[in-house]
Amino acid sequence: MDKFNVIIIGAGPAGLKTAMRLRRLDFKQKILVIDKSSYPSFAACGMPFYLEGLVKDFDDLRKTSFESLRNENYFKNYGNIDLLLNYLVTEINPDSKTISTLNMLDNKETRFQYDKLVIATGSKAIIPPIEGLSIEDENVFTLKDPTDSIKVKSYLDKNEVNKVCILGAGLIGCEIASSLFNLNIDVSIFEIFDWPLAALIDKEIGLYLKKQMFNNGMEVYTSEKIIKFISENNKTIKAVSNKREVEADMFLICSGVKPNTEIAKRAGLKLSPRGSIITNEFLQTSNPDIYAVGDCIEIKNLITNKTFYSPMATYANRLGRLVANNIMQNNSQAFEGAIGTAIVKILEINVARTGLSEREAKESGIDFETIYYSGFDKPHYMPGSNKMNIKLIFDKKTDNLIGAQCIGNKASVDKTIDVAATIIQNKIPYYKALTLDLSYSPPFSNSVDILVQGFQIYENKKNKMYKAISFEEVKEILERNKESEDIVLLDVRSKDEFKRVPSPFKNAINIPIDFLYSSDLEYIKNKKIIIFCGTGSRSYQASIMLKSKGFEEVYNLEAGLSGFY
Structure with missing residues (x-):
């Protein structure tokens, strides 16, 4: 049985970042990386752009910046790292410090011994329990692994795909929707929450995003749950929600991911209620000789001091380096936490x-x-x-x-x-x-x-220089006061702006800010005045003006018409 100083389960960003950092800290270490996939160190975040054609070749997602393909030979020659692909780890035995593996090509079983073990098994796609949903259908796909992007690209190239239905408007769902839409494919996206990216952004930003996606021609169905898929001849033809039916040529299941931690659970390591591997500040598991990193763990939130699940490549790469440092330097580097920074381009x-x-x-x-x-x-x-x-x-x-x-x-x-x-x-x-x-x-x-x-x-x-009010609050006020007799909606944009972009509110009066201070407004002094403009800056100035004249119930609409959703 071969013995290694460090064995790493998982050849994604977290696992291989750990391996390369270990090698740079000590070139004499024996390091083994094992993965059930055929594609190590794959830039999964680039998959939507590969499907769109912005990334021309699949292997570009596997290459370094200096054009070297990151395969077994690369890691052996560049870092003296042994890499076993298409190997499934079937068991971890913490007592004997061994792992059992299965070669998925010839079914041969092999055991290895370790001094330290790193679990970087990542995450896996969530398949919701929906009637009729079958990922075995030829036109139904997830988009989590390299093989997923190959399958989707192949299907797009070989079939006439005019319309795609996407389940889930999270980061992956929105990015894929954008890429396919840019290929002139009609896209329908279903989301059970009230706006896209609901786990990441609040209502103002989310509803504004939904409006922009819709204005660009994308069908975005929020607050809708798909309850059934209908198939014919091993091909899904229709998605049925609680409000409508949508036919499509392809269906993508983008319902999020969950930690891939079955092997850790069988090894007796402690898991969180979410199923993530529990680690300490040094990323050690409940067994001090086993570390975990990447999408299979939760991380500490610097603001709340609670853990949260954030399967992001940024954390996988950064924490891979930290794990290696702690293995080689006797837990010298604690991970203080993160704050969940994320960015996405949609259209x-x-x-x-x-x-x-x-x-x-x-x-x-x-x-x-x-x-x-x-x-x-x-x-x-x-x-x-x-x-x-x-x-x-x-x-x-x-x-x-x-x-x-x-x-x-x-x-x-x-x-x-x-x-x-x-x-x-x-x-x-x-x-x-x-x-x-x-x-x-x-x-x-x-x-x-x-x-x-x-x-x-x-x-x-x-410092209470003004009173703010949101669109949501204005809508609620107007709904409660149908006649709006005690409410004045004051638009302080120019006359040209007022004509070019009409007010979203009925009965709004337009007094450009240039004339506001000199205007006789005594007739509205005892009413609630909601002031708005294009962005909120002129209405803020207008509220200061009216306040100086003794007006008390004056409110500035935050973000102005630019924030309208």
Whole structure:
């Protein structure tokens, strides 16, 4: 029986990052990596772009930046790492420190011994228990593993696919929908929650995203549950929801993933209620000689100190390095936690988030304040300037930023969310964020960065310089007061803007802000006045004007018409 210093189960990003880091720390270590797949170190996040044709060749997702194919020979020659593919680990015996494997090509069984073991078995697609759903049907697919993308691409190339039905509007579902839509394929997406990416973003951003997807021609059916699939001759032809029936040529099941931890469970390792492997701050499992990393574990949230499940390539790669350091350096590096930063492109709509959502803040019992606003990622006069809607969440007790979400068509949300993530992770107080020394030049950014503008808005709100109101609150008020006699909807945009983009509210009056201060408004002084404009900046100024004239019930519509969903 061969013995290795370290055996790693799983040749995905987490497993192979661990292996390569181990090798660089000590070139004499005997390292074995085992995986049941044929494709090690595969860039799974690139699958939607391969299907779309932006990535021309499947092997491009397996190559290094210097064009080397990451296969068995590469890892042996480049890192002296033994890599066994198409091998299934059938048993872990912690007492004897051995593993049993099955060669899936010839059914030969082999045992290996280890000093340290790393479990990086990743995750697997969730197949919901829906009547008639059969992933054996020739046109029904998941999109989790390399073989999935090969099958989907092959089906698209060999068949006339005019319409695709997607179950699930999470990250994968939305990215795939975008890629197929860009191939001029009609797409219908079903989601049981009220908006896309519901696990990541709040209502304002989510409903705005849904509206943009719909306006681009995509069918997005939220708050709908598929209850049945109908097949004929081993081919699914129709999805039936609680509201409609949709026929399609292809069906993709994108209902999320769950930890792949059966082998750990059989080995007696402790699992969480979610089925993830429980690890300590050094990523050791309940057995000190066995570590775990990647999609098979949960990680600590830096804000709440609770664990959460976030199967992201960023954590797999970063924590793979940390596991190797701890194996070689006697647990010298603790993992403090993460904040769930994510970004996605859907059609031309860029969406990003970090920290806690409003829902997560509520569930954690945090007393928080939110602001929602709209602005430009660079000066409005510059070519390529794009509007962005941003939601920020602050802890009222500490005034620290604890969550951020942003969305915009072609907008530079990446910079904004990365700066927000840095502020949150390092607990930078809001008053210091106000003076962050960020770069400025018109081709790149504003003189006051759009994120810093949000901190200014929070300071104004905190100091009660204005009263904010959301679209949701306005809708509720108008529904309760059908006649709206005690409510004034005041549009302070210019006359041209008012004609070009009509108000979404009935009976709104238009008084451009240039004429507001000099106007006689005594007839509405005792009413509740809701002021709005294009982005929320002029309406904020208008609320200050009216406040100076003794008006009390004055509210500024957050994000203006730009945030309307």
